[in-house]
Amino acid sequence: xxxxxxxxLRAYAYTLIKKIPYQRIKDSPTLKYYTNWxxxxxxxxxxxxxxxIEVTDKVKHADIVISGKKVSVKKIRxxxxxxxxxEPLILPNESKIHAIHFASLLNAVEIVITEEYSNTMxxxxxxxxxxxxxxxxxxxxxxxxEKKVNLDLILIERSAGRxxxxxxxxxxxxxxxxxxxxxxxxxxxxxxxxxxxxRIFAYxxxxxxxxxxxxGGLMERNQFDLILxxxxxxxxxxxxxxxxxxxIIDVVVDNNVHGANNHLNFRAIALAKDQSQISIRPTGRIxxxxxxxxxxxxAHMYNIGSSSKAIAVPILEINTxxxxxxxxxxxxxxxxxxxxxxxSTRGLSKSDIEYLLSQxxxxxxxxxxxxxxxxxxxxxxxxx
Amino acid sequence: MTKDDLxxxxxxxxxxxxxxxxxxxxxxxxxxxxTEGMIREISKIKKEPQWMLRLRLKAFELWKKLPMPNWLLGxxxxxxxxxxxxxxxxxxxxxxxxxxxxxxxEFYKSLGLPExxxxxxxxxxxxxxxxxxxxxxxxxLRKNRVIFTDxxxxxxxxxxxxxxxxxxxxxxxxxxxxxxHYSLWSGGAFVYVPPKIKVPQPVxxxxxxxxxxxxxxEHTMVIADEGAFIHFIEGCAAPMFPNxxxxxGAVEVYVHKKAHVKFTTxxxxxxxxINFNNKRAIVAEEGYVEWLEGGIGAKVxxxxxxxxxxxxxxxxxILSVSLSNGPYIKDNGAKVYHIAPETSSRVISKSISAxxxxxxxxxxxxxxxxxxxxxxxxxxxSLLLDESSRAATIPHNQVLEENAEIVHEATAGRVSDDVLxxxxxxxxxxxxxxxxxVLGFMHDLMxxxxxxxxxxxxxxxxxxxxxxxxxx
Numbered sequence: 054x055x056x057x058x059x060x061x062l063r064a065y066a067y068t069l070i071k072k073i074p075y076q077r078i079k080d081s082p083t084l085k086y087y088t089n090w091x092x093x094x095x096x097x098x099x100x101x102x103x104x105x106i107e108v109t110d111k112v113k114h115a116d117i118v119i120s121g122k123k124v125s126v127k128k129i130r131x132x133x134x135x136x137x138x139x140e141p142l143i144l145p146n147e148s149k150i151h152a153i154h155f156a157s158l159l160n161a162v163e164i165v166i167t168e169e170y171s172n173t174m175x176x177x178x179x180x181x182x183x184x185x186x187x188x189x190x191x192x193x194x195x196x197x198x199e200k201k202v203n204l205d206l207i208l209i210e211r212s213a214g215r216x217x218x219x220x221x222x223x224x225x226x227x228x229x230x231x232x233x234x235x236x237x238x239x240x241x242x243x244x245x246x247x248x249x250x251x252r253i254f255a256y257x258x259x260x261x262x263x264x265x266x267x268x269g270g271l272m273e274r275n276q277f278d279l280i281l282x283x284x285x286x287x288x289x290x291x292x293x294x295x296x297x298x299x300x301i302i303d304v305v306v307d308n309n310v311h312g313a314n315n316h317l318n319f320r321a322i323a324l325a326k327d328q329s330q331i332s333i334r335p336t337g338r339i340x341x342x343x344x345x346x347x348x349x350x351x352a353h354m355y356n357i358g359s360s361s362k363a364i365a366v367p368i369l370e371i372n373t374x375x376x377x378x379x380x381x382x383x384x385x386x387x388x389x390x391x392x393x394x395x396x397s398t399r400g401l402s403k404s405d406i407e408y409l410l411s412q413x414x415x416x417x418x419x420x421x422x423x424x425x426x427x428x429x430x431x432x433x434x435x436x437x
Numbered sequence: 438m439t440k441d442d443l444x445x446x447x448x449x450x451x452x453x454x455x456x457x458x459x460x461x462x463x464x465x466x467x468x469x470x471x472t473e474g475m476i477r478e479i480s481k482i483k484k485e486p487q488w489m490l491r492l493r494l495k496a497f498e499l500w501k502k503l504p505m506p507n508w509l510l511g512x513x514x515x516x517x518x519x520x521x522x523x524x525x526x527x528x529x530x531x532x533x534x535x536x537x538x539x540x541x542x543e544f545y546k547s548l549g550l551p552e553x554x555x556x557x558x559x560x561x562x563x564x565x566x567x568x569x570x571x572x573x574x575x576x577x578l579r580k581n582r583v584i585f586t587d588x589x590x591x592x593x594x595x596x597x598x599x600x601x602x603x604x605x606x607x608x609x610x611x612x613x614x615x616x617x618h619y620s621l622w623s624g625g626a627f628v629y630v631p632p633k634i635k636v637p638q639p640v641x642x643x644x645x646x647x648x649x650x651x652x653x654x655e656h657t658m659v660i661a662d663e664g665a666f667i668h669f670i671e672g673c674a675a676p677m678f679p680n681x682x683x684x685x686g687a688v689e690v691y692v693h694k695k696a697h698v699k700f701t702t703x704x705x706x707x708x709x710x711i712n713f714n715n716k717r718a719i720v721a722e723e724g725y726v727e728w729l730e731g732g733i734g735a736k737v738x739x740x741x742x743x744x745x746x747x748x749x750x751x752x753x754x755i756l757s758v759s760l761s762n763g764p765y766i767k768d769n770g771a772k773v774y775h776i777a778p779e780t781s782s783r784v785i786s787k788s789i790s791a792x793x794x795x796x797x798x799x800x801x802x803x804x805x806x807x808x809x810x811x812x813x814x815x816x817x818x819s820l821l822l823d824e825s826s827r828a829a830t831i832p833h834n835q836v837l838e839e840n841a842e843i844v845h846e847a848t849a850g851r852v853s854d855d856v857l858x859x860x861x862x863x864x865x866x867x868x869x870x871x872x873x874x875v876l877g878f879m880h881d882l883m884x885x886x887x888x889x890x891x892x893x894x895x896x897x898x899x900x901x902x903x904x905x906x907x908x909x
Contacts, residue, residue: 341824356836360806363836367845370829374821374851382846385836 066145066155131170157189175205212242219247269300296329325361332364350381459647464527496619511737524566591627625655630665639668649678661696690718706734722748730757743772746780761794770799790826817847
């Protein structure tokens with residue numbers, strides 16, 4: 054975003070903070086506020102400057118690293134990195150946390166992937182909070198995948214600093230006939246609250262495959278919006294969430310299907326250990342003009358901690374009967390007695406099973422990935 | 438009952454939009470802006486004890502303080518201050534249908550109630566506007582010390598029993614309309630089944646709203662003592678008015694150890710009733726509550742039968758079937774709180790949306806820490822019959838216990854082309870085939886009803902769909 058536009062947006066967002074609530078969901082009293090918004094109240098808003106984009110060969114572990122007040126980019130043919138120069142597609146007035154996000158923006162970066170980069174190595178982007186101060190560290194990224202591009206994208210959200218509150222907004226536009234495979238890894242410092250919002254727009258005849266792994270934070274809220282805007286779009290989303298200690302992870306997935314002949318499959322697996330709380334709240338929304346849509350949402354959650362909590366709120370909203378299928382299914386369960394017995398006969402303990410289950414989660418993700426992306430996941434896999 | 442009889446109680450007939458209100462003579466009408474004086478007056482008319490007046494006034498204070506829920510759709514026209522809050526018909530309470538005024542007897546007859554009462558019920562209570570006007574108790578109930586009467590009479594005749602249970606499971610602070618209910622409640626049915634008594638035939642309470650711009654706040658209580666069983670049927674109807682009316686009733690069910698309560702509602706309000714019905718049950722050890730909810734009528738309906746499973750091995754089954762035919766909203770659901778070990782619940786919700794109707798399932802399954810080996814199974818199916826109809830499912834599943842399990846699944850879809858093709862190949866028209874599919878979809882509810890009642894409900898549904906040219 055150019056400096057003037059960015060400053061205007063920051064100022065506007067700042068005025069919104071006191072005016073709008075964290076959540077605008079209208080629902081019956083059964084709806085709980087699964088995100089502990091109070092945990093975000095201890096952080097200050099620091100207004101950033103214009104993004105500083107540096108093209109260098111000294112970028113480590115990735116092609117693009119957005120860290121602190123700096124954006125470091127390798128020079129790669131077919132990848133254009135600059136400031137966002139149009140209105141954002143995630144808006145500051147969506148909620149208070151969105152207003153905070155825009156008011157405290159450090160960087161607003163647009164990454165365009167052109168046909169020249171198509172079918173090459175996976176593109177790896179790291180977004181990290183690196184400032185050791187009690188502030189919101191916000192980054193806004195727009196990734197534009199041009200028409201007919203085939204892209205493998207590794208998107209890592211992580212903590213390098215230990216004090217700031219991670220805050221990101223990522224817009225991904227998958228243009229006509231483009232195909233994107235995304236490995237999304239969120240591994241943030243577990244003692245500061247974090248907010249992450251990934252909004253994907255898919256256009257005619259495109260294909261989006263997302264494999265996402267979320268490891269917990271003190272209070273981690275992850276929002277994913279998958280918007281199938283036009284026709285003949287195929288979207289497949291696999292999400293794995295692991296919570297341990299006292300982590301709270303609230304994942305909100307809003308799947309919106311418009312247009313004709315769109316196919317959307319969302320599957321989540323979660324493991325709530327120790328005293329953690331995981332909530333998975335996927336919505337499948339089929340618009341009134343959608344025709345022949347297929348939406349399948351499922352979540353399988355293991356609630357295995359001594360005081361852990363597992364919450365599932367799968368919502369379907371169907372506004373037409375011209376659908377092919379719309380369904381959701383969830384299970385919340387423990388390790389079955391049969392499994393425990395079997396494992397114990399093999400000399401393994403319950404904690405061994407927990408480990409095996411976590412590995413199973415990674416397997417689910419890995420199975421969806423091409424060889425070039427598997428290494429990235431193995432790095433975090435060993436740490437669990 | 439003939440088809441014409443049923444048409445008489447339903448608003449739909451081509452070219453026939455409004456039928457007249459019931460010509461109920463009214464002895465007292467309390468209406469307008471809600472005041473403390475008004476609450477005191479209602480309590481005085483009813484000759485209630487002081488504790489009930491205090492409870493009403495406390496609820497009234499809460500009504501003023503609690504915020505209006507921001508998620509309710511379709512109630513823009515609801516203006517509480519513009520309604521009559523208490524209407525006492527100038528009709529003496531009777532125990533024989535024939536003794537009622539002719540217009541009322543004819544109305545009950547058109548609903549098939551005298552026939553049902555004679556054949557399949559062990560007791561029947563009829564409420565018109567704010568007061569009971571009919572209570573019939575068969576000998577079997579008297580002989581077995583089962584109490585079946587209207588709630589106002591129960592408060593006078595069994596004050597201790599009534600006080601022990603009233604407002605214990607459905608608290609007035611639950612939400613704004615709960616507080617309103619307790620400040621204005623009137624009428625309803627009261628049942629107490631002594632230990633180990635299993636009532637072989639159901640009892641029924643039937644509620645009628647006779648005019649537009651009225652409100653009805655009946656409070657029904659069903660108490661099944663240890664090892665007892667009862668099937669309670671609740672029915673409701675109203676003619677089509679030139680304006681809306683408001684129903685804000687409550688049902689409290691107490692299921693003691695090893696007792697079993699089956700509570701069936703056939704809601705067939707006319708399409709200008711705004712219907713809130715708050716239903717809660719608390720279930721002790723090895724107790725079992727069954728909620729069966731058939732929601733056919735009403736303009737807007739918000740109903741979530743709930744069960745609090747507080748005793749080991751307590752069980753709940755909630756089956757709801759709703760039909761939203763026309764520009765109406767059915768917001769139904771179920772809530773189950775598992776707070777004891779080895780409790781189990783099963784929720785099945787089926788909804789049909791047609792002609793621009795909206796059906797919403799909104800539910801909660803909560804498994805508390807300590808509810809070891811609790812299990813819950815939830816299934817929601819929505820059938821959309823045309824492009825303009827909508828369906829949504831909003832289930833909340835919260836598990837705080839390590840050793841517990843929830844399974845939830847939902848589907849939404851249209852009537853499959855294969856099924857329609859098959860039925861048409863057997864000589865049915867498309868509309869007839871559609872009606873048949875809808876009836877099949879609702880079969881889960883039908884099979885739980887006494888034959889006579891299932892038959893009436895069957896015809897009511899056929900009539901609903903006869904507008905589409907189907908069976909009827």
